[in-house]
Amino acid sequence: AGSQAGGFDALILAVPAYRAASLLAQEDEPLANDLRKIPYASSAVIVTGHRLEDVAHPLNAFGLVVPTIERSDVLAVSFASRKFPNRAPEGRVLLRTFVGGAMRPEMLKKSDEELIALARTELASLLGVSGSPDVAIVSRYENAMPQYHLGHLDLVRRIEAATSKHVGLELTGSAYRGVGIPDVVADADRAAEAVFSQLMQN
Numbered sequence: 091a092g093s094q095a096g097g098f099d100a101l102i103l104a105v106p107a108y109r110a111a112s113l114l115a116q117e118d119e120p121l122a123n124d125l126r127k128i129p130y131a132s133s134a135v136i137v138t139g140h141r142l143e144d145v146a147h148p149l150n151a152f153g154l155v156v157p158t159i160e161r162s163d164v165l166a167v168s169f170a171s172r173k174f175p176n177r178a179p180e181g182r183v184l185l186r187t188f189v190g191g192a193m194r195p196e197m198l199k200k201s202d203e204e205l206i207a208l209a210r211t212e213l214a215s216l217l218g219v220s221g222s223p224d225v226a227i228v229s230r231y232e233n234a235m236p237q238y239h240l241g242h243l244d245l246v247r248r249i250e251a252a253t254s255k256h257v258g259l260e261l262t263g264s265a266y267r268g269v270g271i272p273d274v275v276a277d278a279d280r281a282a283e284a285v286f287s288q289l290m291q292n
């Protein structure tokens with residue numbers, strides 16, 4: 091994927107499925123075609139820091155998820171400084187407000203200023219947050235969330251069967267068998283083991 095050319099005994103592609111597709115298209119177009127069938131969604135996170143006295147809610151949790159039925163612009167709010175230490179100074183709280191996703195792709199078209207204003211309105215309504223945040227930053231994650239639709243595992247099995255025909259090639263990452271960090275780490279271990287055992291046999 092970089093600019094350096096060379097010969098390698100094995101290749102583990104740990105990139106999004108659509109990127110793996112473009113890297114493999116010349117070598118195996120049917121495999122690339124299946125990889126392109128895994129759709130991706132985008133999201134944005136509005137990170138805001140607040141004085142604790144500006145938050146009415148006790149924040150006695152790690153966060154909240156908003157069900158679709160609520161028709162909210164917000165997908166979830168993570169109480170980041172409640173989850174992990176040293177994320178906010180004493181007397182302050184760091185919140186991460188998630189928007190977008192597969193159901194609300196149009197949210198990514200909003201400017202940073204619009205998203206920050208939206209997050210402030212939603213945080214006021216959900217958690218009773220008042221006043222101006224000390225800090226407000228928008229992070230955008232374009233095409234970063236693979237979507238597992240009906241038939242996903244059949245598609246993954248087909249991709250794995252096609253990949254196994256290329257000795258020394260493994261695919262890993264959130265596109266295939268789990269999107270959480272622990273799943274991704276476990277799948278990376280599996281890919282590394284598979285490559286080692288192929289190298290030992292050949």
Ligand SMILES: Cc1cc2nc3c(=O)[nH]c(=O)nc-3n(C[C@H](O)[C@H](O)[C@H](O)COP(=O)(O)OP(=O)(O)OC[C@H]3O[C@@H](n4cnc5c(N)ncnc54)[C@H](O)[C@@H]3O)c2cc1C
Binds near residue numbers: 106234271
């Ligand atoms: C906003 C958001 C919040 C999340 N929160 C959580 C959470 O709280 N807990 C949890 O368990 N999971 C969470 N996830 C899911 C988790 O972060 C991802 O599923 C996981 O990071 C995916 O890892 P990955 O290595 O498959 O993909 P990525 O982390 O996307 O890594 C793919 C890498 O490939 C690189 N790349 C792409 N193309 C090329 C190329 N041509 N050449 C070289 N490199 C390339 C990219 O730069 C990137 O570094 C979250 C995801 C998002 C988007």
